[in-house]
Amino acid sequence: MTTITRRTALGLAATAGAFLALGSAAHADQLADIKKAGKIRVAVAMGVPLFAFVDGQLKPTGSDVETAKLIAKDLGVQLELIEITNAARVPTIQTRKADILVANLGITAERKKAVDFSVPYATLNIIVAGPDNVEIKDYKDLTGKRIAVTRATVNDQMVTQNSKGAEIVRFEDDATLITAVVSGQVDIVSTQTAVLSAMNEKRSGAKLATKFVQQELNLGIALPQGETELKSWLDGWIKKKVADGELNTVFKKFHNRDLPADLTQRG
Structure with missing residues (x-):
């Protein structure tokens, strides 16, 4: 490489670095960008019973949708709901197609490698359910059985890791999973209590019963990594809304149970 070429290469590298720095700076304070735009884009996973679904007037509702509305209200900005599937939750935040995600997403070590989380704002129980006449006490009892899950969920991960002898049938979202169970395609499922209800x-035939609880998940609001101001605002907002009971009121309206007293100390 000649001296001129080397200098040119160094100059190009410096220019590229400057553009990368500018790109990072452009996303350095998403909270400020949201306030400036007067709008927050909140991704929700629609078709999840109790959390995000369409009501009788064909309007989005559920505890996640109502939580998103509260966030926009307290930020003093308009709400843009971005409706996605469960499988698209983490990618939607990674690619910044939404500012934040309020979509019953469990806080896990693996997901923390890809996105940041607020303190927990809600919880859910992951369960294995099946007919009364089928004995299932733990993962080993799933050997040789067909079990349905929603793709790219903690349910999917846990069944895959712990039930090597099971035939796992994956569906793209909870709505499709529900249809498959109701139509009798499958009758053993790993899901959450709200979806089971x-x-x-x-279901016209025999109801499915909870066989065992796989895990209680703490749910966090997901946001792009490195957005410290936005995360700080969300953490403070959740703590305040839990303390004054407003988040509990929203959650209990749909789930008919209270949030854990130590919720914001978890995660």
């Missing part, structure tokens, strides 16, 4: 409401 929706299945049993629509």
Whole structure:
């Protein structure tokens, strides 16, 4: 490489570095960008019973949707709901197609490598359910059985890791999973309690019963990594809304239970 070429290469590298720095700076304070735009884009996973679904007037509702509305209200900005599937939750935040994600996303070590989380704002129980006449006490009892899960969820990960002998049937979202169970395609499922309730409401045959609880998940609001101001605002907002009971009121309205007293100390 000649001296001129080397200098040119160094100059190009410096220019590229400057552009990267500018790109990082452009996303250095998403909270300020949200306030300046007067709008917050909140991703929600629609079709999840109790958390995000369409009501009788064909309007989005559920505890996650109402939480998103509260966030926008207290920020003093308009709300843009971005409706996605469960599988798209983490990628949506990684690619910044939404500012934040309020979509019953469990806080896990693996997900923390890809996105940042607020302190927990809600919880859910992951369960294995099946017919009364099928004995299932733990993962080993799933050997040789067909079990349905929603793709790219903690349910999927846990069944895959712990039930090597099971035949795992994956569906793209909870709505499709519910349809499969209601229609009798599958009758053993790893899901959450809210989804199980929706299945049993629509199922004409024998209801499915919880066989065992796999895990209680703490749910966090996901946001792009490095957005310290936005995370700080969200953490403070959740703590305040839990303390004054407003988040509990929203959650209890749909889930008919209270949030844990130590919720914001978890995660």
